Amino acid sequence: MFQRLLEEKYGISAEEQMKVDKYDACRGSGGIYLIVKTGQRSEEDLSELNDITNHLIQYGDRQVPAFIKTKEDELLTEWKGEKYCAFLNRQSEEWRQDKAGRKLAKFHVRGRAIPFQVQKASRIGQWKGLWEKRLDQMEKVWNGLLFQTPEDEFERLFIETFPYYMGLTENAIQYLVDTELDEEALEVDNGTVCHERFSARTWGKQVLIKDPFDWVFDHASRDLAEWTRERYFLNIQTYQREVKQFFDDYRSIVSISPFSWRLLYSRLLFPLHYVDCVESYYGSRSEQEKKQLEDRLQKILKQSREYELFLGGFFQMVEAPVSKARLPLPEWLQSI
Numbered sequence: 001m002f003q004r005l006l007e008e009k010y011g012i013s014a015e016e017q018m019k020v021d022k023y024d025a026c027r028g029s030g031g032i033y034l035i036v037k038t039g040q041r042s043e044e045d046l047s048e049l050n051d052i053t054n055h056l057i058q059y060g061d062r063q064v065p066a067f068i069k070t071k072e073d074e075l076l077t078e079w080k081g082e083k084y085c086a087f088l089n090r091q092s093e094e095w096r097q098d099k100a101g102r103k104l105a106k107f108h109v110r111g112r113a114i115p116f117q118v119q120k121a122s123r124i125g126q127w128k129g130l131w132e133k134r135l136d137q138m139e140k141v142w143n144g145l146l147f148q149t150p151e152d153e154f155e156r157l158f159i160e161t162f163p164y165y166m167g168l169t170e171n172a173i174q175y176l177v178d179t180e181l182d183e184e185a186l187e188v189d190n191g192t193v194c195h196e197r198f199s200a201r202t203w204g205k206q207v208l209i210k211d212p213f214d215w216v217f218d219h220a221s222r223d224l225a226e227w228t229r230e231r232y233f234l235n236i237q238t239y240q241r242e243v244k245q246f247f248d249d250y251r252s253i254v255s256i257s258p259f260s261w262r263l264l265y266s267r268l269l270f271p272l273h274y275v276d277c278v279e280s281y282y283g284s285r286s287e288q289e290k291k292q293l294e295d296r297l298q299k300i301l302k303q304s305r306e307y308e309l310f311l312g313g314f315f316q317m318v319e320a321p322v323s324k325a326r327l328p329l330p331e332w333l334q335s336i
Contacts, residue, residue: 002026002035009070009077010086020089021204031090034065036213038076038083046075046085048120049212052111052193056210059110063208065089089209097200100227101249104198107210108220109254111193118217124191127267128176134275135169138162141282154281154294161301165274171330172269178328179262186257191217198223199230221260224250225267228314233273236306240317247318258325261315268311269330274300312336 003026006012014026014033024035038046050067057064065087070077077084123130142162150156195202195214203210216222227246232239250256256264277300281293312333315322 005035005077005079005084006033006086009079010068011071012068012086020207020209023209025089028088031088032207033068034087034089034209036085036087036211038085038213041213043074043076045120048118049215050075051116052114052118052121052215052217053212055114056107056110056193059113061107061110061210062091063089063203064210065212067212087212089207091208098245099249100200101246102253103203104223104227105250105253108192108194108223111217112188112190112220114193114217118191121215121217122191123194123216123218123222127270128173131169131173131176131270134279135166135173138275138278139166141278152290152294154290154297157294157297157301158278158281161274162278164304165271168269168271169275171332172266172271175269175328175330176263176266179259179266183259183262185259188255188257189219189259192220194218194220194222195226197226197230199227200234219260219263221256221264221267224256224260225264228264229268229272232307232310236303236310244318256320258321258327261320261325261327265314265327268314308333308336 002017002024003014006014006026006028012028012033014028016027018025018027020032020034026033026035046067053064053067057066067075068086068088069075075085077086139162142159145155145159150159193215194217196216202214224247228243231243231246247256274297277293277297281290281297284290284293312329313336314320315327315329320327
């Protein structure tokens with residue numbers, strides 16, 4: 001099917017169809033051709049992403065796949081009722097987790113050198129508004145449930161625990177606001193190419209692929225925080241060594257400013273794991289998925305004390321310059 005798409009729409013002859021991690025792909029003479037559904041992305045979104053990919057490739061990133069234009073010189077094509085983009089991935093480098101910190105730092109350095117203004121993909125300065133919006137939506141749901149009998153165990157747990165997580169979210173927002181008021185941003189704090197949620201799986205398992213559809217333009221601390229969050233929850237007993245190594249490797253390429261440390265910490269304070277779980281539950285129609293989310297919520301609640309300990313000891317664990325950079329801890333965490 002996808003060989004025909006490449007032939008008819010792009011004039012490319014490709015060999016066998018295959019799967020590369022989550023991607024539909026075909027092997028060709030130039031490398032691996034990835035076929036990706038574009039979803040709701042507009043031509044303007046794709047044009048901006050194409051400009052970003054071209055910049056990163058020109059700056060020497062060999063794992064960024066290049067957009068391929070159709071015979072009609074377009075980035076987007078329709079095929080059997082779906083909209084697609086095609087990318088050429090020239091490299092087939094295996095993804096090694098032990099290099100994640102250094103590779104991410106180099107990626108951020110290249111992204112920071114973009115010579116044009118990124119608009120469509122930008123999330124710069126938007127965290128506070130987005131967090132407040134999500135908190136308001138959850139509070140409305142919670143208020144609506146307060147004076148009625150819970151329908152199930154998830155609802156009962158949500159009603160009981162939301163005030164705590166609302167407080168944690170308000171803490172995160174205040175920490176973010178204080179950071180922006182108190183701390184001066186340096187050149188290293190300029191926006192760069194980041195990811196919606198950077199994790200050990202973002203760049204694939206088999207082949208290292210830096211998918212443009214994962215990208216947003218934001219402060220580098222976004223990726224550092226989300227990678228750390230994912231590693232922590234993957235194994236809350238043994239995350240320390242891996243997280244410290246990741247930060248050591250990152251800092252061997254680029255420094256982390258006081259402003260970056262504080263932005264990063266505000267993002268860790270924001271209880272994204274809880275918010276995601278609740279939003280997913282009330283957005284799901286699948287009973288099986290709801291049961292899985294109930295189990296996840298119970299696990300999150302059981303681990304809340306451990307997460308407080310993680311937050312309280314984070315700066316020490318990664319050897320952040322707490323005194324020199326005057327990195328504050330929220331008062332309620334200082335006694336943990």
